Amino acid sequence: MSADTLITLDTPTDGTTVSGSFDAKGTANSPEANVPWRILDAGGQKVLHGHFTAEGWMDKLYPYAGTVDVSKLAPGSYTFEVSVDDPSGGEGKAPQKVDRSITVQ
Template sequence: MVGVLAGAAGCGSDGAVAEDPDASAAPSEKPSAQVSTPPRTAELITLATPAEGAKVADTFEASGKANSPEANVPWEIQDSTGKAVLDGAATADGWMDKLYPWSTTVDVSGLEPGTYTFIARTDDTSDGEGKPAEEVGAKITVE
C-alpha cells in the first residue's frame, strides 16, 4: 500500500513535520576531546584488572584473557586527548585455540597525577591485512 497519512500527529496538512521552535539545529556544545573508553570484553580479549575508575600509584597489575598472535598482548596508557604516554606488552599463557590468561605489572611512577585510559589489545601482525586488533580498556586515576 502506497500513500501518505494526512493529518498525522506533528504534521501539517502538507505532510511537513512541525518544527519545535525551542530546538536548534546547531550542536548544543562542542564535542568532548575526551576519548571514550573501550569495552572491558571483546571476542578475543578481556580485561579483568584494573577496575574502571581504579586509583593507582607507582605500579598496578593489569590482567585478563586473550587469544592474540604469538600470545602478544600490547598495552598502552593514553592521556585525556588519546595520546599514548606509556606502552608495553604482556605475554598470554598461550594462543590459537582459546582465551589464555595474561598479566603484567605497569609502572606509572613517571606519569603526572591525573586521569588516563589503560588499553590492552590483540596484536595485529598483518599490518591491517587481517582481522583488526581488538581493544579493551578502563579509565584509571594516577595519584
C-alpha cells in the same frame, strides 16, 4: 562475552586509582601470545606502552598478567588499553581492544 571475544581485562576495573604501578590481568587469544598495552592521556595521546605475554594462543582464551609502572606519569586521568596483537600492520580489520579509565595519583 561473545564467542568472537579475543581479549578480556579483569583488572584494573574502570575508575581505579593507581600510584607507582598497578597489576593488570585478563585473558586473550592473540597472535604468538603477544598482548600489547598502552596508556593514553586525556587528549588520546599514547604516553606509555608495552606488552604482556599470554600463556598460549590459537585455540582459546589464555591468561595474561603483568605489572605496569606509572611512576613517571603526572597525576591525572588516563585510559589503560589492552588489545589483540596486529601482525598485519593494519592491513586487516582493526584488532579487538578493551580499555579502562584509571586515575594516577
